[in-house]
Amino acid sequence: MTLVKTHIGRRAFIKNSGLAGGGLLLGFSFLNSCKPKQAEAVAAGIEMPKEWFEINGYLKIGDNGVVTIMSPNPEIGQNVKTSMPMIVAEELDVDWKDVLVEQAPLNTDIFTRQLAGGSQSIRASWAGLRMAGATARHMLVAAAAEVWQVPADEITTDAGKLYHKTSDRTMGFGEVASAASELEVPEEVALKDVKDFKIIGTSRKNVDGQKIVTGKPLFGLDIQKEGMLIAMTVHPPAFGLKLKSFDGAEAKKMPGIKDVFTIKTFKDDYTKSAFDNSAFTDLIVVVGNTTWETMNAKKAVKVEWEESPDADEKMQIFGREMKVRFPAGLESTRIHKTAMADKSKVKQNVVRKDGDPEAMFKKAAKIIERSYSCPFLAHNCMEPMNFFADVTDDMAVLKGPIQTPEIMEKSVSERLGLPVEKVDIQMSRMGGGFGRRLYGHFLTEAGVISQRVKAPVKLVYTREDDMTMGIYRPSYEAYYRAALDENNNLIAFHVRAGGIPESPLAANRFPAGAVDHYLAEDWSIDSNITVGAFRAPRSNFIAGAEQSFLDEVAEEAGKDPIEFRLELLKRAQENPVGENNDYEADRYAGVLELVKEKAKWGQEQSGVHRGVSAYFCHNSYVAQVLDMVLENEHPIVQKVTAAIDCGIVINPDAATNLAEGGAVDGIGHAMYSAMSFKDGVPEQNNFDRYRLIRHSEAPKEIETHFVQNNIDPTGLGEPPFPPIMGALANALYKATGQRHYHQPFISEKQIIG
Template sequence: METKKNISRRSFLTSSALAGGGLMLSFSWLTEARAAGKTEALNLANQWTELTGYIRITPDNVIKIMVPNPEFGQNVMTSLPMMVAEELDADWKNVVVEMAPHDNLKFGSQFTGGSMSVRTYWKPLRNAGASARLMLCEAAAQAWGVPVSEITTKAGVLSHAGGKTATYGEMAAKAAAVPVPKNVKLKAPKDFTIVSRSKKNTEGIKVVTGKPLFGLDYRQEGMLIAMVQHPPAFGMKLKSFDASQALKMPGITGVFPIRLFDEGYERSAFDTRTFNELVVVVGRTTWEVMNARKKLKVQWEVTTDTKEKVKGWSGPAREEIVPGGLESTASQLTQMQERAKQAATVLRKDGDPEAAFKGAAHVIERTYNAPFLAHNTMEPMNFFAHVTPEKALLVGPLQAPSLITGTLAKVLNIPVEKVEIQMTRMGGGFGRRAYGHYLVEAALISKKVNAPVKLMYTREDDMTYGIYRPMYTATYRAAFDADKNLIGFHVKGGGIPEHPIAANRFPAGAVDNYLAEGWEIPSNITIGAFRAPRSNFNAAAEQSFLDELAEYMGKDPISFRLDLLKRAKANPVGKNNEYDADRYAGVLELVRDKSGWGSPAQAGKHRGVAAYFCHNSYAAHVVDMVVRNGEPYVEQVTSAIDCGIVVNPDAAQNMVQGAVVDGIGNALYGALTHKDGAAEQTNFHNYRMIRHNEAPKTIDVHFVQNEIDPTGLGEPPFPPVFGAVANALYKSTGKRHYNQPFRPEGVKI
């Protein structure tokens, strides 16, 4: 890895003629590789040393654009090529796209997550397109003996006022010999003809005709199917097993244990330790392996505390103690209540909050709870692996190939150059596929059986062997003076095993006396990123709390928030406030206007509003709820989003609508609970997912029109849905709901 890094730090740009006269351009700009804007926990910008765009033009003027990031539904197979094609002045009709190979040197970090794909590649990919365009112009100028400044381009055609024209394809070979230009000028947004114009999903036809796009669809000659048997509960491990019955089943070729990490292994930031030892069943077909696995006789035992070394992103490894034993949701809730009473880490303090609360005329205090959530991607975890002495080939769905390559090399004890990962389309990710333990499992299995293997999880495996959204709680307190002015704000949040608090977010900066604290309880249940990590809880709790404060103050909930933002803008309290008060207010104003908030026409509706800032973008929703057959039903939603320039508006609208549906579903129904370490929900019959009949009739999406570089969209619309649903629920039922899911079905939380 070191060698690669060193080379990659040298910014470079090359071009070379392809066999057949095509032009291949590879680009890299170190500086643009950095994501615009601030970084978050999942933001890997400081790890990224370069980005590379990749264009091929054939003599018949077909333009192939390589897509660096794997697709999981966020539309990168369309939106990223649009950015290249825009600056290239390509004819979109002639553009084909292809998932790039995993090659950090050429394509940068190739990380799908953190709402970063468009934001990160915004400049590098446009630079790639603009540079290629200039080289084509230069080639035409030389061929025609005219100044390059007189060449114009449009829809893949070069023209000169003298009457000469040529397609990009005709000039491609000549252009390959042109020195690569430096400091190319990019278009102003007003000149865009592809970006900001809706383009259809480039893989749409493959999706609707059932082409084998996904990891589970990938096959190779002689490939075996493998499944793993994991312990039935967190806090248990393998003791012994009897394979004799399973081995007698038809089609079974092997039953054996694997161990992911040896003792003393230093885990990197995305290495997970859910279950380190698994029993593997390998056979010819899926059904045979499923049946044979049922015949395994395995003895499990309860774990004791273990010490682990966690390396994280950098620096020396720290020691982490993973508690042994079996945890249950009920006891965890009690544990959290007890822990919440004790001292916590101060994350931010402005003014004198203690004095403000002591002298307050009135204090409002509320506690919010939320359960673990399973990602439940429709395509369960799976990966193909073929490990030979020459190399380890891995093919399948994952968000973060670069985060697992080093781990694979270490575990397989081979040089990192011998690890090849190919990315397929993913049947959903939502953060789950950033954790590549299933590649390690697949690779170890392939190595053991010395054959190509497809590891697949059943739905039950996927749900009960998860990397869940953590379990959270937070107590919010607000202090008022005798005139009902908000004079103090205090949030103390905790979680299993990490707290959710984002101390520098709104309303930090808007209240004179402010205190944010966090505490954590370690657990052996594994957690990870889940669409808008932490924010997906904060927005629910805080936005519901603000609603209650507005009510107490006799203020309209939108006006109340706008007043706070005005204060944060004019005279901000404290330092490091993460949000831009104007953009935050902008989405609230837009959603207010578009929803007809407060207008007589909307009177009588049970409406809830919420707004949130995360992943560099701003989102606000107004949710209209009715009670239908005794069940809360969100009938209509109005959404306002500021994510800067919207690259593919129709697809962006789809994404926001999806985030709203996802948010409603998780807020009302989502929960993964445990009893004695075992997940109580195992499949879709007892993990309730939002369905067609529960989706709103309309979701009107409005984007703030501006020329700010794109700031990300996959996550930001999701968190405030929870808060808006909570507030609408209060309006429609008269009762505040503090515990998620708001509509539990036989699930106590």
């Protein structure tokens, strides 16, 4: 049994909610008024209580035992809206069928970290969610002890009921919820033992499933409000250009159009945070009654653009003020490629050095040298960027898809000149995030537009806007060099990695720590093309490059690729080189051992070409084996077998779903996707030219296995995504006899056998 200190007050209050008086969270959401909520409960077979009692900010219990649990974090498809409340329900000891889930309002006093990023939701909130449930359970037990006049430690709970076994008495949570809500919050509460979990570790269906399959309003784009106008923006067609002048007269005359004007996304003296990043901050805005009318009027705006000058922008990046350079000029992919290749050829900034790598390369029996690269990528969330804003003189209500609501509350507050308490940012379900919605300039834009037109406004990006306004996965290149001695031992390893505008290097990750002589260098090239975190930032390239390179090194050394990695990991575990290695070698080896067993590695079938890869990022370990067959000389991914160590798995089927999606998404991006530029102009602006993986290209089968352990859980949104790119490249080599170094693989070489 673990005792934890509680840190939530019973009366920790929910801002701007209609919660006073213990009622339903009316008013908080104009998407879900009381009625649908009730209908939903009826559909789920739940009878709504007559009265609710708020036990703490996370949950309230009805007089009939029904429980509403708040899901604190933004839902981008990573299943937190189901899995986070499952953790609260576990410690509360309630039956999951009696639970209703609601999206919590933004209130970090209660919910601490309300952010979707870095695969951290479950990991960072694990203790807090358990504490919230356990605290409520403790208070229910204390209330029952009062009623029954028995010692609290003689009372047990199970599935929403309290038991006093010696006197054979039973009571539902609902019967003491009122009394429990009047009690003081205990200072310390006991948590369950992992072995006693009844909800965690069992698969529970997505709480929004019914709404998704029946098309209920859930997403930002679905928001409607009486008197709401639609707003769209016109931005420069190329990076490196800005607005010179415009003529909106013709557009303004078009049917349904209210106004055409310009806005500045930020005030001139404002210091942006990293999450305010935006290439185009002088925008033309078209406001109209309907989306179609506004979309058409947008095309009728006449604009003159001019080149923007060099800019050094002050930015707050994780609490530090830094200067970020956005050089003038119209950039092209062709020139980027040459510049990156040049950087790869010469010595760069040394980030880590162990031993004497240069001496080892001089006396090596064999040296293997390879370079890998990848293009910019657009996030392409299926729901384009959008946000609703209703700004009045003394209040700003914004609602929509955002991964960083707390950070954006500050940006919006500063821009609109309203105190933070007067800015209410509400979270909708998101049609994908992948990192794109960490960068919320569209909230500020929506706020400014609503303030200007004095009406509720929904800002909508077209797909073309979404794809051409920036915040891309950077373009990266990595040069690798390995030295083998005459016995084929890896004696030195060298990585030199960089990109536009940042390096993907993770100098302290494997194989650092496993090789005596190790050198890691980084470099970067400034650009005016804006970038941002994209599902597993940096790892989403470097993992595939490194794992492809290790495959070649193993081949040169005449070793099985899994055995080769396991030997290195054994070294890192028993006698690590250096002290800053940021992985646990035994868990890393554990996923490789598991995937080896489950994929029956070594028992190859004829015609099936296999590649393996393993990576550690965002606190979780993933190994994947990819089986490829050739049909009519065309590579088909027949199967992916994955082994994952993310500690305790909260919701196994949903976790499996994420692991499957990560593999599909990774194969897709490595194989097909790219953003390229010519004279600053993005050459892709919709799905006719930007390729995303489609049904027929997805693996035919994906099998996922989790390492069973009792380690506190870590995340899964990102970790299954990066390594599959290596497994894909390695299987492609086996299938076609050709190594693939430059993503997207489909355009590098004719992919045939």
